[in-house]
Amino acid sequence: MNCLEFERILPEVLEGGHTTERQAHLNSCPACSNLLADLKDISLQAKTLADSAEPSPMVWNALEAQLRSEGLIRRPAAAAPARSPWFRRSKTVWLVPVVAALAIVVGIKLYHPAGAGEKQQAVKHIVVAPGQTVRPVSSDDQQFLNTMATRRPARQARYRADMDDANAFIHDAEQALKSNPGDVYAQQMLINAYEQKQMLYDLAVDRSSLQ
Amino acid sequence: MIAVSWAPKAVTVLALTGLAFGAGEIRKELHFKVGKRPMVSINNPYGPVVVRAGAPHQVVVSAILHSDKVELDQSSTRNRVDVISHLLAGSDQNTGLVEYEVQVPPEADLTVHSENGRIHIENLQGDIATEGSDSSVEVLDCANGHVHVKTLNGPVNLSNVRNGHIEIVSMGGDVLLSGVDGPWVSVNSNTGRIQYAGNFGDEGEYDFTSHTGDIEAVAPAFASIDVVARSNQGRVENDFSLEPKHTPFYVKGGNAFAGTLNKAASSVKLFSFSGRIHLKKRQN
Numbered sequence: 001m002n003c004l005e006f007e008r009i010l011p012e013v014l015e016g017g018h019t020t021e022r023q024a025h026l027n028s029c030p031a032c033s034n035l036l037a038d039l040k041d042i043s044l045q046a047k048t049l050a051d052s053a054e055p056s057p058m059v060w061n062a063l064e065a066q067l068r069s070e071g072l073i074r075r076p077a078a079a080a081p082a083r084s085p086w087f088r089r090s091k092t093v094w095l096v097p098v099v100a101a102l103a104i105v106v107g108i109k110l111y112h113p114a115g116a117g118e119k120q121q122a123v124k125h126i127v128v129a130p131g132q133t134v135r136p137v138s139s140d141d142q143q144f145l146n147t148m149a150t151r152r153p154a155r156q157a158r159y160r161a162d163m164d165d166a167n168a169f170i171h172d173a174e175q176a177l178k179s180n181p182g183d184v185y186a187q188q189m190l191i192n193a194y195e196q197k198q199m200l201y202d203l204a205v206d207r208s209s210l211q
Numbered sequence: 212m213i214a215v216s217w218a219p220k221a222v223t224v225l226a227l228t229g230l231a232f233g234a235g236e237i238r239k240e241l242h243f244k245v246g247k248r249p250m251v252s253i254n255n256p257y258g259p260v261v262v263r264a265g266a267p268h269q270v271v272v273s274a275i276l277h278s279d280k281v282e283l284d285q286s287s288t289r290n291r292v293d294v295i296s297h298l299l300a301g302s303d304q305n306t307g308l309v310e311y312e313v314q315v316p317p318e319a320d321l322t323v324h325s326e327n328g329r330i331h332i333e334n335l336q337g338d339i340a341t342e343g344s345d346s347s348v349e350v351l352d353c354a355n356g357h358v359h360v361k362t363l364n365g366p367v368n369l370s371n372v373r374n375g376h377i378e379i380v381s382m383g384g385d386v387l388l389s390g391v392d393g394p395w396v397s398v399n400s401n402t403g404r405i406q407y408a409g410n411f412g413d414e415g416e417y418d419f420t421s422h423t424g425d426i427e428a429v430a431p432a433f434a435s436i437d438v439v440a441r442s443n444q445g446r447v448e449n450d451f452s453l454e455p456k457h458t459p460f461y462v463k464g465g466n467a468f469a470g471t472l473n474k475a476a477s478s479v480k481l482f483s484f485s486g487r488i489h490l491k492k493r494q495n
Contacts, residue, residue: 165401169422192399
């Protein structure tokens with residue numbers, strides 16, 4: 001087994017799926033054993049975070065209910081259908097967008113740059129040219145944009161445009177998935193859309209910390 | 212005679228010009244001894260980073276700092292080198308600018324962060340990760356490593372990257388892959404255009420997806436591929452005569468196609484929401 005093959009079955013290993021072959025690779029490869037140790041540590045920390053910080057279990061439940069009502073997820077069947085090779089990397093890969101969205105929310109709530117996010121802070125709004133359409137954004141996105149307005153005012157319009165693009169992609173992918181919940185390619189598009197949004201948040205927050 | 216009288220004036224003018232243009236510029240050169248397969252990280256908010264393969268066991272960082280509003284922070288252990296352009300109070304895109312030229316051992320693992328400068332990497336064999344908002348990314352003549360690129364709006368150009376594990380995420384930047392192959396090649400774009408020109412070799416998995424950006428892949432007639440392509444709202448074109456195959460979705464003429472070519476060694480997935488997709492046959 002090489003590193004690439006190990007990465008592909010990493011989610012199974014994380015869930016306790018050890019075999020002699022996997023253990024042999026772990027014993028011989030410091031990079032993969034370190035990666036596994038890091039992921040276990042993150043998983044442990046994430047559980048602590050879930051116990052101590054937002055979102056509460058109610059949020060998870062509400063989110064789950066919402067996703068079920070929209071037909072985006074279903075209760076696991078007794079015998080799960082065979083997945084596309086595209087999803088061999090993880091049995092639970094479809095959860096990535098959900099987890100990514102929550103990670104973004106939690107990340108923004110935990111990220112408190114100096115002076116940002118205070119209730120009394122003046123909220124700056126984007127200057128929009130006459131005739132230009134303003135897409136609505138979620139409260140979390142607005143909080144992010146407000147933070148960027150104070151930290152990176154010169155790039156605020158750019159971040160807003162990128163966020164609109166990411167949200168449009170998410171919206172279209174969700175609609176496609178609603179039309180055909182079993183479409184594995186539409187699921188992958190949704191994952192990709194969330195990956196883009198997560199990257200936007202990561203890069204923006206990371207950059208703003210350099211200022 | 213005339214030449215003699217002009218010479219001192221010319222030298223004076225050149226010297227003054229040099230002083231004027233060089234004012235505020237600080238040149239630094241850092242040398243690090245490293246072990247086998249070192250990890251090198253360059254974090255430069257403003258300005259270009261050019262990385263080339265150099266001598267083994269040595270990392271050389273040449274930097275031009277454009278003002279005293281920025282300084283270099285460095286840290287190194289036996290096999291790890293971190294260099295950061297540390298922006299001081301009052302710095303901006305101009306005064307915080309640093310130009311890097313870096314030489315690393317060919318097998319080095321590399322991480323480069325630049326917001327708006329050009330990132331250019333060539334002749335490396337290790338893993339490469341780049342991140343940036345608007346920086347253009349060029350990776351040339353590299354092999355056998357992971358190449359991970361994250362960019363918001365900078366163009367990405369990978370050329371002659373062999374046996375790579377490649378993942379590119381881009382919002383608006385165009386992505387151009389030329390002579391790129393490996394077991395895993397993935398591009399996730401939003402509005403940016405994806406262009407691929409190569410053989411789809413290495414029995415790899417090639418996944419190109421976009422939201423509104425066009426996808427164009429050019430392959431030779433001897434390419435060995437199992438291809439699925441779909442654009443929900445865009446036009447899809449295919450120049451090859453593919454053997455039909457089953458797909459898990461309904462193939463409507465004009466917006467999707469699927470099939471195999473030759474021994475179908477590599478998997479190719481081209482998906483867009485509203486971008487145009489074109490699988491082109493290379494004209495030899």
